[in-house]
Amino acid sequence: MSLPGLSLPGLGLQLSATPVLGGSAAPPAEQSPRREDLPPRSEWRFETSSSSSSSYHARVLSGHAELFGVELAVNQLYDLSGTKGAIFTWQGCQLEFMGDAESEYAAEETEYAVEWLSLHGMLETFRDEPANDGPRVLVVGSDSTGKSSLIRSVIARAVSSGRTPTVVNLDPRQGLLAPPSSLTAVTLGSQMEVENGFGISPISGPTVTPMKTPLVYHYPYHSPTDKPDVYKAIVTRLALSTTSRLEEDLKAKQSGIILDTPGVLGVTDGKGNINEILHHLVSEFSINVIVSMGPERLTNALSKRYSVAKGADEAIPVLRVAKPGGLAERNEPYLKQSRARYTRSYFFGSAKESLSPHSHSIAFDNLVIYRANTTSTGSGTTSYGADADDDYDPSSDNTTMSGTSTATFDKVAPSVAMMGSLIAIKFCPTNSDEDAIRDSAVMGFVYVADVDEARKKVRFLAPHPQSWGNRALMQASSVEEVYFASSLGRPAWQYRRQYDTGGDCDVESLLAGWIVPVDE
């Protein structure tokens, strides 16, 4: 059943004709194109507005150009609306642009690109050495230092070289093939998309892009330092699942793993110690290359810990890699918009690959929903400079399901306050113990479209028509964290989906989060 009450014929087609999803819709006809000739080894840096009313398109007219390592096809129009980045050229090219940018300029200080290419070369040498088990790379740096851009670029070059690398996102604030609040690992068997990066996840619907199913875990907090014990336990599960998958795929194992870390872990304390959670990542993923994109202080701290004091067998090389000169600052409204857009694309796909979500109405009695306890005490402190060995034992947590302040998750009854939330469906059954729920991978996500307290029913929007059966559900820790309704500037419970009134839903309100204000 597809969204009852919505009489939008061919929902997917209409969505694909709408630019809001960040796809490649045609630019408005009245915009006159501008041309730019870029000399070799230069780039075109752009920052576009996150507002859905402005658009920004580019095409290569001649020469070669790439965006984060992925080559742009000549004469193809790319929709870069709502994004920031740089189109780079090694040999020179002519570009054409249409639309508005908050800032755009050509830059010739691009030494970073040579360093990034050298890193790819070094990893290729590593992969070719049969004695090695493939590179396992940890990328560290504070916020907005270019970690994700470097990873996209290195992964794209690896795929172009015929590799099948695995990328692991450990930053819960950004989604990789899953909404924010996820930690994901995915092995790439085909090249990324210019416009959508890693594209659409196979867990949110059938896609035309060949890609292996990602491993997704749910960490329902903003930062690893909010709940270090929960974060470390989930990292342990993710590392175990990822490495055991790679044992069955030797090509992927040899291609290696690259870890994207949250900026908070790339900051040293006053004494120059690194965050203790980093030790856990290094140990659980058996890291053998560390890339620092932070200041010299961070690189020195990493070298001191992993390289200088170690014997030749144990030393992990620490490389300092330059960050791009034009790195864009991303303020919170921009980040919120991009998270909202990303989350929408989880359900609706992109203009190129549209998805049709389904509606499920489920009685309160048939639901067991947990919610992360944000008030529990004892684990929210950040510690630095842990001892040489990471001795974390996930089973040593003394959290309980009792609902006391020490519980990690509490059972919650459905209520209207839940409307607008995202909920993770865990693989484990509803009656699992707390550790099992915490450690269980995610089957997929659903959106709470409506809670009818009188009829005791919850209506979910889900990527698949099948019901999820007897599985534990986990809500994000607050409605604000879901970024759907919050991107509209009002609390979720002030909104109601228009199709509940039986009327037609216009595309605009559908795309704004499938909900419109009750008082309109």
Ligand SMILES: Nc1ncnc2c1ncn2[C@@H]1O[C@H](COP(=O)(O)OP(=O)(O)OP(=O)(O)O)[C@@H](O)[C@H]1O
């Ligand atoms: N050469 C460049 N010129 C201009 N902007 C760039 C360039 N490279 C990357 N950017 C943009 O700068 C922003 C920050 O980069 P990126 O996301 O890679 O940093 P990060 O270290 O992963 O950030 P965070 O830790 O906050 O997720 C992104 O919007 C990215 O697209």
